[in-house]
Ligand code: MD3
């Protein structure tokens with residue numbers, strides 16, 4: 167795994183996409199099989215589920231978590247917690263391949279020493295989308311967020327610090343890693359409805375890992 171991680175900075179196509187945000191194109195491809203296999207282990211212990219927003223709507227994206235803290239939503243609000251509300255058990259441990267990739271990507275983007283304590287895993291099936299929102303439930307808003315896209319491509323909406331700022335559309339493909347730090351950390355963002363298709367590793371779905379420092 168060391169050797170695979172050492173290749174990260176050499177992957178071409180990496181570019182800043184905003185103030186403090188950097189896309190590392192295809193950076194997770196070398197370990198994509200291992201990432202998907204780890205997600206399979208995690209989902210067996212903590213299945214994907216459609217959370218309910220505080221407003222009472224069922225999210226079209228299905229979610230689970232690994233690591234010390236997991237993000238959950240219900241009619242009572244959003245929060246990070248150490249246990250899966252469906253089972254009462256601790257979230258599955260964060261696999262070493264997850265932690266190493268997130269730490270290396272953050273360092274490559276200029277944020278050394280990133281040690282995520284939460285990994286939210288999003289499962290998109292055709293039609294699933296995420297409306298524009300900010301991520302501000304984490305206690306540490308100075309740490310970046312690292313996201314890893316696997317499977318079907320999606321159109322990511324990258325807005326500004328105000329909900330009304332018109333978002334840019336950025337295509338995220340299998341293996342792309344994005345690091346969101348500095349001013350972009352609090353940018354409004356979302357994901358357009360997933361187009362139908364099939365991917366050899368994930369079938370008719372997209373999986374997105376987001377690493378955070380939440381606790
Ligand atoms: C920019 N997930 O889980 S990942 C989320 O593709 C979320 O599943 C999307 O937004 C997905 O909250 C986007 C990229 C991402 C994640 C967090 C961010 C971009 C971000 C936080 C601040 C700014």
Ligand code: FE
Nearest residue numbers: 299300301355
């Ligand atoms: Fe988000």
